[in-house]
Amino acid sequence: MRIVFALGLLVVSLLSGSFGYAAEWGDLKLTFVYDGTAPVATSISVNKDPQYCGPFGLVDEQLVVNKENGGIANVIAYIYTRTGPKPAVHPDYAATANAKVVLDNKKCRFEPHVALLRTSQTLVLKNTDAVGHNTNYSTFSNPPQNILIPSSGQVEKKLTLAERLPAKVACNIHPWMTAWLVVQDTPYAAVSNKNGELVIKNLPVGKWTFQFWQESGGYVASVKQDGKATEWKRGRVEITIEPGMNDLGEIKYKP
């Protein structure tokens, strides 16, 4: 009898583990603000296809800071699960589990600058420009690719392994073009918007470690939270998620 009960418990725990219906969920929000005077974006000298790419007024996107509120765009965050259990997945994410994530060559830059991809999703590389591009991504765990994508060309790729860090994407024809590809096996990844706001939705409540990364500084390690200097070792910090909105407020950062 006791064995049956134990088996029952095991089945229940396995089910809850694999289907992951946690009782409660919470959102995580942080706002990354540049610590100091916002640097001015440097414009790019367009030396390839100048007639086509010149008029787009391209700027270096390594560090994009909002002039008005100091918000840092393109700070990347994802749940860190090298050690410890995988988080349960909120049912809302099922709808996008097999979605296509587009990385476009548009107006002589990559759109978006940071593409978030789950291992269950499909990456679509395309070129809506009138000029030819190549998309050269240097993933570490997945096979890297370098594909010539003509105007109106399109190709789909599956990346089945999670990448520990964002992978660089480049175009060799237009050397200023850079993007970053985040490949994770959970849906819990986000990138900050032009106001520096970053939101990861519907996390299971409890303690989780999050990884923060920014293009020009690597791991987001030295930050100021509530005006106090804090060290997030290797860009990682443990955060307790409670039901509802968990707003950590402004995080001051200078890469």
Next chain:
Amino acid sequence: MSRYLSNSVSSRSFVGCVVLVLLVSSFVGCTTKAKFSENAVYILKQERDLNVEISPQQRRDIAEVLAGMFGTPDKPNVPKLGGIDIANVLDATQLHVASGPVSSDERGRARGLYREHCAHCHGVTGDGAGPTAAFLNPYPRDYRMGVFKFKSTPKAGKPTHEDLRDILANGIPGTAMPSFKVLPNNEIEALISYVRYLSIRGEVERELAYLTADLVEGERLLDVTGSREDRSEQAASIRETAARVVQKWVDAESQATPIEAPDPERDLVASIKHGRELFYGPIANCVKCHGDSALGDGQKTDYDDWTKELEPINEEALEQFLGLGNFVLPPRNIHPRNLRQGVYRGGRRPIDLYRRIHNGIDGTPMPATLVIGDDAAAGTKGLTKDDIWSLVDYVRNLPYESISLPPVIEQGYQRERL
């Protein structure tokens, strides 16, 4: 320039030292043992990219794990990795023949083949930084990234056994890599095995450095002082990492891109003309890098993936990398092939050129093409297989085409685009 001057001065005193060492060792017997050197460039790259410091202890851990798995240049070891038939990739007997100091036994069987034929350019570690490397252009290949240019497999695939054999047998035209056709078959086989060994060892080293960069202070790759459970978990994760690298070499043997021969009855003149249109046109876009006259002068500021690790366009970073030691060679730009010369590094046969265009060239800016009916998404632009053969025909004809011929097609195309 000053770098070269100081090199030549120090190399003179180096020669003096060598003479002295030789004199002394002839009396006392030579005891210097060949050693694998650390991939200091990749460690520094991790530190710079991620804004972290990899401690001396952590670096020693990487070296010790590698020594445990792969042995030394005199006594190479084939690591045991459960679930993988590693003997198909690395043959212990062949490694023994290729490794060690140059010598032969009483029956005249050679040993130390790698050091006899390869190490002076490619280095004992396979880092492409042997004593003669600095004087060659292009620099010899650094095997440790696990990336090879001239092969039959698609991007990110390892070369097949046959691919490495072709390179050893034929050399690489236009470079310092000679043909080793005169070596007996078993010696070529031994060298193939040893190149794979150095490449696998080097790639595992990179993976371990990558894992190490993620550890916080106090955490270790393999902690011999830790608990038994921790240790076996760490060891399992290291073996898994190595197994992934070896598996890629196993997989390569069945990954060669299948190629259908072109129609031998095709109209060659028409095919060359079509190839020329593609060369200058927006789909194949060859002109962007190979230049208006196919002289390889369309894009001369880019770097290959090995050189990019030194951050060559960031002066402060480059200085730091070059400061690591003389094994870091000053960066050179990678230039697209000058297609007027008829010299092709990966081979001049039509099938060789087809592979370069179809698969691109790993580690370089040369991309793979999107093939209609294959990987190009339905209804989108790309090249057909016949288009690629036409490009091959055109490229093979380029050395014989007058360079001063008015580029009618090109002008027409440019007018249309502007």
